[in-house]
Each structure stands twice: as structure tokens, then as C-alpha cells.
Amino acid sequence: MATKNYTVTGMTCGHCEMSVKEEVGDIAGVTEVTADHATGAVSVSGEGFTDEQVAAAIAEAGYELA
Amino acid sequence: MATKNYTVTGMTCGHCEMSVKEEVGDIAGVTEVTADHATGAVSVSGEGFTDEQVAAAIAEAGYELA
Numbered sequence: 001m002a003t004k005n006y007t008v009t010g011m012t013c014g015h016c017e018m019s020v021k022e023e024v025g026d027i028a029g030v031t032e033v034t035a036d037h038a039t040g041a042v043s044v045s046g047e048g049f050t051d052e053q054v055a056a057a058i059a060e061a062g063y064e065l066a
Numbered sequence: 067m068a069t070k071n072y073t074v075t076g077m078t079c080g081h082c083e084m085s086v087k088e089e090v091g092d093i094a095g096v097t098e099v100t101a102d103h104a105t106g107a108v109s110v111s112g113e114g115f116t117d118e119q120v121a122a123a124i125a126e127a128g129y130e131l132a
Contacts, residue, residue: 019081
């Protein structure tokens with residue numbers, strides 16, 4: 001299992017973190033997602049997922065990869 | 067029907083507005099709630115609700131009356 005770290009802009013609160021975690025968590029192969037609105041840090045663990053999928057999920061949630 | 071205006075601190079995004087609208091909207095007699103995170107303005111329309119009920123609902127949502 002691999003963990004990849006991303007920086008996301010636009011999260012302002014815990015609800016935003018939850019939105020990101022939900023969308024990214026729906027990607028096939030993703031087993032764990034953490035998100036911190038204060039730093040923008042999003043950590044994604046699992047197998048077989050791509051940066052493109054993560055970027056798309058984050059956009060779907062309403063945010064952007066930095 | 068009366069409309070009362072309040073100022074709420076701590077809302078940072080649209081999810082926050084939604085949380086406030088949901089909690090305040092659950093008060094008996096409330097028929098409409100608007101919330102704007104940019105200004106903190108929350109407007110509550112209906113009949114028979116009290117400021118105390120609005121304050122409690124806003125606290126329940128995780129925010130505070132200014």
C-alpha cells in the first residue's frame with residue numbers, strides 16, 4: 001500500500017475536509033484519506049489510484065490541487 | 067410572519083451556511099433561513115420562535131451569535 005501527499009487550496013473548515021475525504025475516498029483502491037484545512041495537506045493511502053483521479057475528486061468536491 | 071436578523075461568527079464556507087440553515091430550520095415555526103458566511107448575516111423567518119432558540123440552534127451547529 002502506498003501513501004501519497006497532496007496540497008489542496010480552498011478548504012476553510014472541517015466541512016471542507018469532510019467533502020474532500022468523501023470524494024477522494026470514493027476512488028477505487030483508496031483505503032484512507034486525511035485532510036487538514038489549516039495546512040491544505042491531504043494524504044491518500046491505497047493502491048492503484050492515480051494523481052489524475054485524486055485531482056478530479058478534489059475538483060468534484062469544489063477545491064483545487066496546489 | 068416575522069423576519070429577524072442575526073449576526074453569526076465562525077462560518078467560513080457554504081458548508082457552514084448549510085449547517086446553520088439546517089439547525090435553525092428545525093426550530094418549530096421557522097419557515098425560512100438564509101445565511102451568508104462572508105458577512106455572518108443570518109435571517110430567520112417564521113412565527114413563534116425565540117432568540118434563545120435561534121442562539122441554541124446556532125451553537126448546536128458549532129457557531130456563535132455575535
